[in-house]
Amino acid sequence: MKRQRGHKARLCLTPAQTLAAEDQGHAARAMWNLVHDWWTMLPKERRSLAAADEAIRQGRRDLPWLGVLPAQAAQAVLKTYFQAWKNCWDGRAQAPNFKGRFRSRMAIDIPQGRDLQIVRLNRRWGRMWAPKIGHVLFRWTKDLPVGKRADKGNRVTGARLVKEADGWYVVFRVQSEVPEPAQHTGPTVGIDRGITKPLALSDGSFRDHGPWLTKGEAERLRRLEKTKDRKRRARKPGEKNSRRLTRTYDQIAQLRATAKRRAIDWQHKTTTNIAETFSRIGVEDLAINNMVKSARGTVEAPGTRVRRKAGLNRAIAGEAWGRTVTMLEYKTADRGGIVVKVPAPNTSRRCSACGFITAGSRETQARFVCKNPACGFEANADTNAGRNIDHAAGQAVSGRGDLGDTRSAKRQPPSKPHAA
Structure with a gap:
């Protein structure tokens, strides 16, 4: 059977990479708030995922400061926002709301695992690629299915960069095939x-x-x-x-x-x-x-x-x-x-x-x-x-x-x- 798990590792960013990551995190939060305002102001019959996608593309063209956020990360914000509404409609969560600057955690999605380019450098460190940030180092604390060990059933399907109080972390989404447990x-x-x-x-x-x-x-x-x-x-x-x-x-x-x-x-x-x-x-x-x-x-x-x-x-x-x-x-x-x-x-x-x-x-x-x-x-x-x-x-x-x-x-x- 297929199993989805997350693996969290500490990132080691240079000062320039830290500034780039924070700019992307602020842009992702602003993108969420803009989508939320656009969604709540429109009549219900005009709300759709396709219309929201077009609004995001137009916003990236009109607002240059939103361009620091990679296009795929912007699409991930929309998908996350739409899933939040589905969870609300199904009764699993409350309705999505405005994200405050000091009350929300910075997060940047990298939805495609092939973009990560994960390489193990030595026993303690690995390297990955973050769009518009560059190659970054992370602590290698668990073997990941990368390189020759990766296949269709065992691979890293994506990641998310998150900022905690003590620095930046990366959360890998790992898919693996395991036998049914006895x-x-x-x-x-x-x-x-x-x-x-x-x-x-x-x-x-x-x-x-x-x-x-x-x-x-x-x-x-x-x-x-x-x-x-x-x-x-x-x-x-x-x-x-x-x-x-x-x-x-x-x-x-x-x-x-x-x-x-x-x-x-x-x-x-x-x-x-x-x-x-x-x-x-x-x-x-x-x-x-x-x-x-x-x-x-x-x-x-x-x-x-x-x-x-x-x-x-x-x-x-x-x-x-x-x-x-x-x-x-x-x-x-x-x-x-x-x-x-x-x-x-x-x-x-x-x-x-x-x-x-x-x-x-x-x-x-x-x-x-x-x-x-x-x-x-x-x-x-x-x-x-x-x-x-x-x-x-x-x-x-x-x-x-x-x-x-x-x-x-x-x-x-x-x-x-x-x-x-």
Whole structure:
């Protein structure tokens, strides 16, 4: 079967290449905004992909500063914008909107893989071609299907240049042909996602991590945040940011990018280990966007405990629960397993031994004691939730007929809640 994956590598640009890439990034953002204005102002009956393509060509002729963006990259902006509307119409995303200069990430598409001209120079470095930028170096951290190793089924189909807080990166789109994965025969597991315990497994184990920043880095971030607030108070309303304030913003962004890279690295390693060990993985189907909504309320009905809720929202966002599930889904599928999403209500309140929900069973945030006189089951609260999720996932899979048979594991889903 064919498999599409992305591979991200750091670019090493010269100062001139950096300026050229930033010019193209600004032009791509402006192209998106122009297409958005053109699309929303036209009547619905006159909107079409062909008309938008002609408008882009005319705009490149009339506006010389748009010419710094390669023609294929401009076409990629249009295709991405049109796909954003399709995702909106299908209910998968919100409607596309204006891209602000400081709120959007610079990105430049290179849609044709044959234009990249990828060459491996040595063990650490590779070279690629970026239109109107030239040959650029990138870190070679993964073997790519290039040169004699490339064929119709295994090749790099395109790339995208993106600017992060710590510099420019390239994301290659890699297509490969792999055999169908054999059925995974490992045990099953349920995973409860939390904050104190990031991942609690139904087998009683946990997947923990420490702070993403060291004490020195966290202290430096705290000082930079104070410096930023002091400089912002000194700035007059509507006044342009000073160079020192801009530099402070950049330093804060670099530290936060460091923390994010470490978080993603931990997630990749942890989800790979889980996908290799378990055949069926149950997770809660959480509405994370609703969970992290602000508690400020309105002027007429102000919210309560707003600061506490804001801290909880930051903690949830920092764990990136959705990204964890996304990684588990494709890694488990590559290994012949399956990820099952189960309803979230009562997974933390139900006893995984007797199946009853009794008031006060969750004595503390970390301890679950069943108040049913005939049970008395005790366990870590997150472990108990993981067992309930595993049981619910087993019932969901077994109720699908053939899917339950083809994805069966060594331990079949029980017909009743877990025994203590």
